Amino acid sequence: MNEKERLFNSGVLVEPRKGAVEPPEDLWQNKKNGLVIIECPQRIPCNPCHTSCPTGAVKPFKDINDQPEIDYEKCTGCARCVAVCPGLACFVVDLTWGDEDNALMKLPYEMLPVPEEGKTVDCLNRVGESISRGKVVKVLEPMHDRTIVVHVEVPRSKVMEIRTIRVVK
Amino acid sequence: MRTRGKVKGLRQTEVLVIGGGPAGLSASLEAASLGCQVTLVDSDLALGGQLIKQTHKFFGSKDERAGTRGFKISEILLEELERYKDRVKVHMNCTATGFYREDGVVSCVIGEDEYFRIKPGKIVMATGAQERLLPFPNNHLPGVYGAGAVQTLMNVYGVAPGKRVLMVGAGNIGLIVSYQLMQAGVEIAGIVEAMDRVGGYWVHAAKVRRMGVPIYLRHTIKEALGDRVVAGAVIQEIDDRFQPVGKEIQIDVDIICMAVGLTPTCELLWQAGCEMVFVPQLCGHVAQRDLFMRTSHPDIWVAGDAAGIEEASAAMVEGRIAGVGVARSLGKDDSSEHSKRLEEYRRRLADLRGGEVGQKICQGLECCTVNEWGV
Known part of the structure; x- marks a missing residue:
């Protein structure tokens, strides 16, 4: 087991793979409201990302165990799947946000305290390292079920690394 | 009678x-x-x-x-x-x-x-x-729990079982209970797993990893430390035949939670x-x-x-x-x-x-x- 395998086998994505792909760059650059990134590389019986998608961007599952496949032309970055996914595996990234150095991420969050709009938070990568600061733009609870969708302004260069935030005490 | x-x-x-x-x-x-x-x-x-x-x-x-x-x-x-x-x-x-x-x-x-x-x-x-439990020295100490008991304390009675936890087992129960402990404000010092991959859903592991919890694959708990209550744990890497190899790692925890099936x-x-x-x-x-x-x-x-x-x-x-x-x-x-x-x-x-x-x-x-x- 090499280091990459060890990381992946413990729940850390190290490279794109089936069920965990990056959006197409050209479409992504100018897509207002952003595109979804789903990191769900294992076959498990679960399909709410598809059944909740209002535009059909998460394609129908032949088998409920299939990894999600995305039709990026249809994704509007609405983040419904971010709020619904039981695995907290959906993240929306809007590259059109703010100036050229910034981007907006819409992240699922279920910890306390609830982040406050306008506050600065730590941005964590897939192994929990704080790699930058971000600013909370909006805090929503779309399904009224205690899963928060946090909109955070982050450095654009870090969007493929940041996967959660930590409230700064 | x-x-x-x-x-x-x-x-x-x-x-x-x-x-x-x-x-x-x-x-x-x-x-x-x-x-x-x-x-x-x-x-x-x-x-x-x-x-x-x-x-x-x-x-x-x-x-x-x-x-x-x-x-x-x-x-x-x-x-x-x-x-x-x-x-x-x-x-x-x-x-x-x-x-x-x-x-x-x-x-x-x-x-x-x-x-x-x-x-x-x-x-x-x-x-x-x-629940299954594991035999190891000092596993009788107060502070060694089954994951079911931890969940009952936390989610039924609203009582945090301790401050810092070593989770034993990375099946769905170990991963989910770790996540729930973090939601309750309890720190997870680490999760040990005897196999070379997590047994639970990968996405459950990703959730705790991105909050900084280490998952020690191919590791097991060697013993609990402490005099009257749990004060720490020793973990160690194991080989293909589940025999301990390599150096022992001491972890300061007040709770050892077993989620081993x-x-x-x-x-x-x-x-x-x-x-x-x-x-x-x-x-x-x-x-x-x-x-x-x-x-x-x-x-x-x-x-x-x-x-x-x-x-x-x-x-x-x-x-x-x-x-x-x-x-x-x-x-x-x-x-x-x-x-x-x-x-x-x-x-x-x-x-x-x-x-x-x-x-x-x-x-x-x-x-x-x-x-x-x-x-």
């Missing part, structure tokens, strides 16, 4: 369901919906079994209420039960203590002093599972003389069953973790199947309705078992399933 408590006469019921978790509740609901009179007994103070501690959202499809938190699913089942309250009699705090093969009577104790005997027409055993609760099935078989993939001894979940005993069905360790979503569907099976054998409702429901439930089960984790379950089921018992 001095008799403690009250002894009452022999009671009757068409169907006795033992255990009010996801499987038992589903079996009761299904049997009642097909016209059966059901008695449901559960040893706990509230119905719902382990569901009432599950604060995470469930996987599956809409049929299994994917995206709904476990305790909400329990509430939904109890609302459904309310609709059948004229057909389902519930006894809480009630333990089924024995099955008597000679007359098919089940003995039950409510609390500590009310005893009764009941003669059911049919029985669904939905007795759930018991479950095993089916099957004493009553043994007592009833059901044909039993040891199936490692289902985590212990389980009853042979047919496609209706009927055991080799013609009046006894089994469902949920008691039939083999699996997710609650599968337990609920198995309970439904057992409920139909019982109603069918009692001649309730028409058989076309039975067939329609069975077809639907079997399709759902096949879907739930189609993934990576489900493969193991399917292998196990091949070792203990018969098409139909000879009459």
Whole structure:
């Protein structure tokens, strides 16, 4: 087991793979409201990302165990799947946000305290390292079920690394 | 002889369901919906079994209420039960203590002093599972918990078990309980896992990893440290034969939480003389069953973790199947309705078992399933 395998086998994505792909760059650059990134590389019986998608961007599952496949032309970055996914595996990234150095991420969050709009938070990568600061733009609870969708302004260069935030005490 | 408590006469019921978790509740609901009179007994103070501690959202499809938190699913089942309250009699705090093969009577104790005997027409055993524990030096110290106890303290009684936890086992329970502990403000020092990958869903592992929790693959707990209570733990890497190698790592924790698997609760099935078989993939001894979940005993069905360790979503569907099976054998409702429901439930089960984790379950089921018992 090499280091990459060890990381992946413990729940850390190290490279794109089936069920965990990056959006197409050209479409992504100018897509207002952003595109979804789903990191769900294992076959498990679960399909709410598809059944909740209002535009059909998460394609129908032949088998409920299939990894999600995305039709990026249809994704509007609405983040419904971010709020619904039981695995907290959906993240929306809007590259059109703010100036050229910034981007907006819409992240699922279920910890306390609830982040406050306008506050600065730590941005964590897939192994929990704080790699930058971000600013909370909006805090929503779309399904009224205690899963928060946090909109955070982050450095654009870090969007493929940041996967959660930590409230700064 | 001095008799403690009250002894009452022999009671009757068409169907006795033992255990009010996801499987038992589903079996009761299904049997009642097909016209059966059901008695449901559960040893706990509230119905719902382990569901009432599950604060995470469930996987599956809409049929299994994917995206709904476990305790909400329990509430939904109890609302459904309310609709059948004229057909389902519930006894809480009630333990089924024995099955008597000679007359098919089940003995039950409510609390500590009310005893009764009941003669059911049919029985669904939905007795759930018991936690496994690991032997290691000092595992008797206060602060060493099973994951079930930690979840009960936290999510039923609102008590944080400690400040800093070492989780032993990265199956779904270990991963989910770690996440829930973090939600309660408790720090997770690390998760040790003997295998070379997490046993639970990858996404559950990703959730705790991105909050900085290390998962030590191919590691085990060597000993607990502490004088009167847990003050730390020693972990160590293990090789292919699970032998300790490499250097020991000492971790400061006040809680060691074991999530190293479950095993089916099957004493009553043994007592009833059901044909039993040891199936490692289902985590212990389980009853042979047919496609209706009927055991080799013609009046006894089994469902949920008691039939083999699996997710609650599968337990609920198995309970439904057992409920139909019982109603069918009692001649309730028409058989076309039975067939329609069975077809639907079997399709759902096949879907739930189609993934990576489900493969193991399917292998196990091949070792203990018969098409139909000879009459």
